Amino acid sequence: EEQLVESGGGLVHPGGSLRLSCAASRFTFDDYAVGWFRQVPGKEREAVSCVNIFDGSTYVDVSVKGRFTISSDDAKKTVYLQMNSLKPEDTAVYYCVADIHGECSVSTMVLDDIWGQGTQVTVSS
Numbered sequence: 001e002e003q004l005v006e007s008g009g010g011l012v013h014p015g016g017s018l019r020l021s022c023a024a025s026r027f028t029f030d031d032y033a034v035g036w037f038r039q040v041p042g043k044e045r046e047a048v049s050c051v052n053i054f055d056g057s058t059y060v061d062v063s064v065k066g067r068f069t070i071s072s073d074d075a076k077k078t079v080y081l082q083m084n085s086l087k088p089e090d091t092a093v094y095y096c097v098a099d100i101h102g103e104c105s106v107s108t109m110v111l112d113d114i115w116g117q118g119t120q121v122t123v124s125s
Contacts, residue, residue: 001028002024002028004024004115004116005116006021008024008119010122012121013123014087016086016109017086018121020094020119020121022096029072029098031053032098033098033102033111034072034111035059035104036081036094036095037094040091040093046063047068048060048061048064048068048081050109051071051079053074053079058106059102059104059108064083065089067083067084067086068082068083087123088123089122091123091124092121093118093121095115097100097111099112099114100112112120123124
């Protein structure tokens with residue numbers, strides 16, 4: 001069974017940085033779109049960023065543009081989300097998702113196939 005294993009969440013002060021990792025287990029990311037959603041209890045899930053592994057094109061939500069960067073390491077079968085200049089409103093559970101039939105373009109992020117377990121990011125002073 002394909003799985004995604006996330007790591008890198010934690011507690012950080014406002015203005016700090018974290019790097020989330022999403023590793024593929026029992027499959028490879030070839031031809032997949034891989035991305036990150038986040039969710040706060042009581043609120044709708046929010047798309048953050050995604051990358052098409054086969055051509056490197058990305059989507060970045062306006063709320064994190066200029067602060068978050070998504071990247072992939074094909075050899076390590078891992079996708080990263082580098083989060084800089086973190087704000088308290090970035091606090092959420094972050095979920096990685098991979099979808100071979102997903103949409104990931106400069107204006108669209110529609111992914112819903114293989115999900116990770118989630119990792120908590122808390123930005124607080």
